[in-house]
Amino acid sequence: MNNGISYRKLAEDLRSDLERYSPGERLPSSRALVERFAVSPVTVSRALSVLAAEGLVVTRPGAGTFRARRPSGPATGARPADTSWQQIALSAQDHGDAAPRAVDDSGVLATLASPPPGVIPFNTGYLHPSLQPERALAAALARAARRPGVWDRPPAEGVTPLRAWFAREAGGALGPSNVLITAGGQAALTTALHALAAPGSAVLVESPTYPGLLAVARAAGLRPVPVPVDADGVRPDLLADAFAATGARVFFCQPxxxxxxxxxxxxERRAQVVATARAAGAFVIEDDFARRLSHGGPLGPTMVADDAEGTVVHVTSLTKATSPSLRVGALIARGPVLMRLRAIQVVDSFFVPRPLQEAALELVGAPAWPRHLRTVAAELRTRRDALVAALRGALPRLVPDRLPDGGGHLWLRLPDGADEYALATAALRHGVAVAPGRPYYAAEAPAPHIRVSYADTAGPEEIADGVARLAAACAEAGVC
Structure with a gap:
């Protein structure tokens, strides 16, 4: 069996084959596809799901998979619907609006979008399918489905055993009562900003920072104010200046x-950051998204573990270390702020579905969970080293001075005057997708960068191929 072929590649091959079938005609059975392409039934199922999502095929239980019929066009002579009124409705503001209501999702979509077939994904932030614990997830879902009361309404805060697990992971004198289960890290960030900052107010952010946070802040009518980061993290002296200048009551960081x-x-700086925020009467949102993406080295404690006064609101998630579709995370806090966070989430989305919470609990409680984390650590370290080696051979000027011991990407400084968007466009033409650096800045960028991810790559061979393509794009764009 060809375990190397991914469901994306199989979907690409099947997409090319569709022209051989008439609309409505039945495709070969899943068993036939398994035998023809020498892949697993799971790979066939996922590939067909991709085509179904694109509207190219229709799956009928018990009957098979069929090429979708072409949609019929609008009736002859019918007047197209006029939705131009929405441009006014979405932009009009009364005098009470604190900030424009437009939402810019471009920075988020740049890391969510799947590249075209054949393009090496150096732009995404999730694990490659070969690193995702698909079997463990399937087993966890199956076990969760057999739990008594799994379809009952859960507590608004989340099921207690899962809250207790997140509390133990965060460390310190924390318990289930300090934890609110959320639908992933992004939902947690949205809840936190809505709870802690009033529309029109400033929110302090690291510079550069996560584009998804900037998008959430601006959508909530907040003003992101950048605080520069150096090799040791955010600068506490500039953080204090920013609190004094803006009156902000929230600082977002990823320590x-x-x-x-x-x-x-x-x-040392962690203690200074918390003390500075406390003196300003402000909260620190600690986004601990990468703790389970360590490359195997020792990790320091969370900021919330040592914060008895309730300055820190901790955000964590299982998504990055598992699958983009396991949207389970948590907010952890001390004091009345937790009730505010709970109220915002209940009003916005009620609660996280219980079957998903029970499946997450089954996953993290299984013997396969620590094995999976060890595998991810080793594989990410191998991929990071392969990327660095390839860059040293083809683009030595781009190799960073310090390499991260966790996460799944490198932040590459381009030469002064380089056009990072032109480079990203050229890279796509050469078959590799990278993320321009500009969306990571709340204000003007001090220098051009690109972010190159290795988490969603198949391994060292694909990484070497991707860097060779990137080098060709750099030559075409006159960079490096």
Whole structure:
């Protein structure tokens, strides 16, 4: 069996084959496809799901898979619907609006979009399918489905055993009562910003920072204010200046393997950051997204573990270390702020579905979970080293001075004056997708960068191929 072929590649091959079938005609059975392409039934099922999502095929239980019929066009002479009124409705503001209501999702979509077939994905932030614990997830879902009451409504805060697990993971004198289960890290960030910052107010962010946070802040009518990061994390002196200048009551940071720089906030600076925020009467949102993406080295404690006064609101998630579709995370806090966070989430989305929470609990409680984390650590370290070696051979000027010991990407400084968007466009033409650096800045970028991810690659061979393509794109764009 060809375990090397991915469901994406199989979907590409099947997409090319569709022209051989008339609309409505039945495709070969899943068993026939398994034998023809020498892949597993799971790979066939996922590939057919991709084509079904694209509207190219229709699956009928018990009957098979059929090429979709062409959709019929609008009735002859019918007047197209006029939705132009929405442009006014979505932009009009009364005098009470604190900020424009437009939402810019471009920075988020740049890391979510799947590249075209044949393009090496150096732009995404999730694990390659070969690193995702698909069997463990399937087993966890199956066990969760057999749990008594799995379809009952869960507590608004989340099921207690899962809350207790997240509390133990965070460390310190934390318990289930300090934890609110969320639908992943992004939902947790949205809830936190809505709970902690009033529309029109400033929110302090690291510079550069995660584009998804900037998008959430701006959609909530907040003003992101950048605080520069150096090799040891955010600068506490500039953080204090920013609090004084803006009156902000929230600072967002990623102290462990920061996105995009990969820096780790030193122990001394962690204490300074919390003390500075406390003196300003402000909260620190600690986004601990990469703790389970360590490359195997020792990790410092979470900021929330040592914060008895409730300055830190901790965000964590299982998504990055498992699958993009396991949207289970948590908010962890002390004091009345947890009730505010709970109220915001209940009003917004009620609760996280119980079957998903029970499946997550089954996953992290299984013997396969620590084995999976060890595998991810080793594989990410191998991929990071392969990327660095390839860059040293083809693009030595881009190799960073310090390499991260966790996460799944490198932050590459381009020469002064380089056009990072032109490079990204050229890279796509050469068959490799990278993320321009500009969306990671809340204000003007001090220098051009690109973010190159290795987490969603098949391994060292694909990484070497991707860097060769990137080198060709650099030559075409006059960079490096």
């Amino acid at each position: 462990l393997f920061q996105n995009p720089t990969g820096t780790v906030l030193t122990a």
